[in-house]
Each structure stands twice: as structure tokens, then as C-alpha cells.
Amino acid sequence: MTISPQTALHVEFLARVLSKECLHLRTTDKRLFDDGYTLEQIEKLDATTAVVIPAG
Template structure:
């Protein structure tokens, strides 16, 4: 299948961005989660600036990779494959059927986690600790999704 040059260039660009975002998230994840993230660590965020910055970077990189994969790379890949794009959840359902995502429900859970990490923790530190720990557990899922999508475009000869 020959792609329109604009679509091909966009896919190639997004694959490079996703690869870098994966690398950065893995580095941040390994620095923040040497052990389980606890309520005691949440309590230290106001006084431990380095820890607070690592949390902020993790949340940012987790959300950025998720956004890039779900809102940019996936729709572009679906278009390249000749599929119709629709709402995010419909795109996730299609991606699950195509084997790019393990589960649409899992993906929606990850999207909700970001909101918990960014907004809801203000009222309840336990929400932040749980959301961060759960986000950490989802990092391999994000990386796996990125790998599957990238493998598809490599298989089709759209990237090297």
C-alpha cells in the first residue's frame, strides 16, 4: 500500500516522537519507583522538592505518551491502514481488534488515572499514591502499545 506523502511523513515523525517519549518515561519510572509509592512519600512532597519534581515529571511523561499514542499516533495509523477514525473510545475498540491495544477498558482506565494524578489528589493524598502506583504498573502497557504500533508501520515498510 502506497501512502500519501503527508500521511507517511506524519507517521514517521510520530514514531520518532513516541520512541523518545517511551525512553524518557522508562527512565523517570525507574527513578521514581525503586519501591512502591506510599502515603509517606506523598506526605513528603511539600518538603522534598526533588521527589516532587520526579512525581511531576512522571505524571507529565505518562500523560504525554498516552496522549501521543491515543490521540495522535493511533488515528494516523488507522488512516494509513484505510480505517475510519471516530471517537477516542471507538478508535481504541478498533485498535484492540487490530491487536494494538490489549484492552479498551484498560486504556480508558489509564486515561482516568492521569486525571487522578493531576487533579483529584489535592483532596486525598491516598488517591495520588494509588494513582501513581497504578500508573507505574501501566508503564509496560504503554510501551507495549507503542511497540506494537511501531512494529506495524515497520512491517509495512513505512519506517526503517
């Protein structure tokens, strides 16, 4: 598969942005939660706060 140079530059830019965003999220997680925010906590939150949106 071949991609255009412009597409490659765009993907590289998005990868840099994503990397920086992940760093910010990890930093915030450590600042807000003593032991970090675990997957188990997220799953419990999802189960208790799920909102059902009726189809259209």
C-alpha cells in the same frame, strides 16, 4: 495499500515522538521506583482507584 508521502512523513514523525516519550517514561519509572513499576502494581492501582462515570 498506498499512502501519500505527506502521510508517511507524519507517521515517521509520530513514531519518533513516541519513541522519545517511551524513553522518558522508562527513565522516570526507574528514577521513581526502585524495581520499576510492574504491570501487577498498575492493575492493583486501577482496581482500587477506578472511577465510574455515569453515561450521559
